[in-house]
Amino acid sequence: MEFFREGIRNLQTVGTLTRSSKQLCKGMIKHIDFEQAKVIVELGAGDGVITKHILRNMRPDAKLIAFEVNPKFCALMRAIQDDRLIVVEDSAEHIGKYLAEAGAEEIDFVVSAIPFVALPKELGRLIVGKAHQYLKKKGLYIQVHYSLVMRPLYNAIFGNVDTNFVPINVPPAFVLVSQKR
Structure with missing residues (x-):
């Protein structure tokens, strides 16, 4: 219920009125190689529904830097008792600063639920560009959307986009996956 209330109050930053379904969470994280991932960044972590799925699968020595x-x-996320989780209450455009503070130079995987459709175009391009900049070579950028209108943004920055449809979610969603080459 809290997620629904926040979605109504802040639809531009929350991006939806409902939490991601278990199927959508699994559809997002299935692209992550958890055995190899040392640094995962989550953008637009919300109340932590996807965060918890990531943490359940992460290595004990990995870090998850979650932006919200x-x-x-953020208060709900801070209540998650896991030393691997770093909650950042700031815009994802400052990703480099928080990577440095965490002692990391590059990101293995980015998982994003930022509602770029609702943000200024320049800010969206800046955030995705920064994620690309700090993503390691062959690293994946994984983004959820409820339409394909933003697909050209990821194609312009990464040069590739794989689209996966997740029908069991309200609303049905697309998981867009781009690899840094």
């Missing part, structure tokens, strides 16, 4: 701008959601 909503203070209520």
Whole structure:
């Protein structure tokens, strides 16, 4: 219910009125090689529904840096008791600063639920560009959307986009996966 209320109050930053379904969470993280991943960054982590799926599969020595701008959601995420989780209450455009603070130079995987459709175009391009900049070669950028209108953004930055449809979610969703080459 709290997610629904926050979605109504802050639809531009939350991007939806419902939490991601278990099927969507699994559809997002199935692209992550958890045995190899040392640094995972989550953009637009919300109340932590995808975060918890990531943490359940991560190595004990891996780090998850989760960006969220909503203070209520950040408080919920901070309640997750896991030393591997670093909650960042700031915009994802500052990704480099927080990577350095965590002692990391590059990212293995980026998982994003930022509602880029609702953000200024320049900010969306900046955030995805920064994620690309810090992503290691062959690293994956994984993004959820409810339409394919933003697909050209990822294709322009990464030069490739694989599209996966997840029908069992409200609303049905697309998981877009791009690899840094």
